[in-house]
Amino acid sequence: MGLFQEAQEMEKHSKSSLSVMNGKIMAIAFFEPSTRTRLSFETAMLRLGGRVIDMGSVEASSLAKGENLADTIRMLDSYADLIVMRHELEGAARFAAEIADAPVINAGDGAQNHPTQAMLDAYTMWREFGRIDGLSIGFMGDLRYARVINSLVQVLSLFDVKLHLISPPSLRPRAELLDFMRGRGMRFEMHDQLEEAVEGLDVLYVVRIQKERFPDPMEYERVRGSFRLTMESLRGARDSLIILHPLPRVDEVDFAVDQTRHARYFKQAALGVPLRMALIKLVLGGAE
Ligand code: CP
Structure with missing residues (x-):
């Protein structure tokens, strides 16, 4: 099944729970602020029956003590089945993917990609x-x-x-x-x-x-x-x-535009959950 068809299927489950990711852990490593991407990835994994660990802010991790990115990724790789990463440096997610055995999903790297x-x-x-x-x-x-x-x-x-x-x-x-x-x-x-x-x-x-x-x-x-x-x-x-x-x-x-028939940005953000549920399934595999 393609990504879009899978996401449409996941829309039926974006307010309920599946067990397809039982036993799987997703690590969140965000070095830049986020609301939608981080929380929709977390929601997606939880809806699929998996679990989430979150590195938290840079200040709350050992990066604040001077630990380097490569060692941080090695640790997350040893704890989790999937790493979702956002970083201010272009190419950071690719760098992480070269270090980790677990798949790494780029949740935004500098001005390069999202x-x-x-x-x-x-x-x-x-x-x-x-x-x-x-x-x-x-x-x-x-x-x-x-x-x-x-x-x-x-x-x-x-x-x-x-x-x-x-x-x-x-x-x-x-x-x-x-x-x-x-x-x-x-x-x-x-x-x-x-x-x-x-x-x-x-x-x-x-x-x-x-x-x-x-x-x-x-x-x-x-x-x-x-x-x-x-x-x-x-x-x-x-x-x-x-x-x-x-x-x-x-x-x-302008806030007035929110009330028009044209506005779709909040619906778009909500679709982030089923789309990312589909993506996690495609990356980690797993059938219902
Ligand atoms: N669209 C988007 O990336 O939003 P966040 O920065 O809130 O994740």
Whole structure:
């Protein structure tokens, strides 16, 4: 069964319990803040009947005493069947995967990747439209530092979609990502303003400006608040437009938008549990 079909099956169990992961332990190692990814992974494992150990904050672990990342991973590997890791350094999850025998799932590494979020986003589109092929998808906001954009573009490169990249010039995707898109023959246009693209969109995917990843605070100050989705900016949108956002939201989506027929970001976040249940099953194996 494919990931999306398995996730749809898991939706039936996302408020009940299975026993498919009985006896299995998942270690959570998050070196950066998280609400949704950490808690949806934990919920997913618990719903599957497994158990979770959480390294806690860096300050609460022996990292605070100077222990290195490799030794920390070796320890988690000896305790758990699966490691879910978020780290501020690009490539950290890959490094951990080279050390550990247990599978390592990347829950976000620096500005590089957030693959399980991208799987969730694509799954949400598939659940909403019954397909991904043929969709016109706008990305709006910080397309330079938002790691999920890298991952979601990679997922969407498997489908026939048209992308609209909406951002201030300084927050356009990095050259490597644009090269990737050209290399894959992906169709895309760049826009400075949402108004240029909103009428044709099936999906509008908004990302916050990633303050913590700007190398220069002055650069952040120049773009802060430059994109804000309001009722006014949605004028001309199709009735069927859906708005996604990986969350957390800061100030880039007006609260009034939450009440529109377009808003799907809270549903999207909720689907993180069945999607990650499916992913854990696919990674660790196991039948009901
Ligand atoms: N979407 C996402 O990664 O949210 P958290 O940072 O809360 O995990």
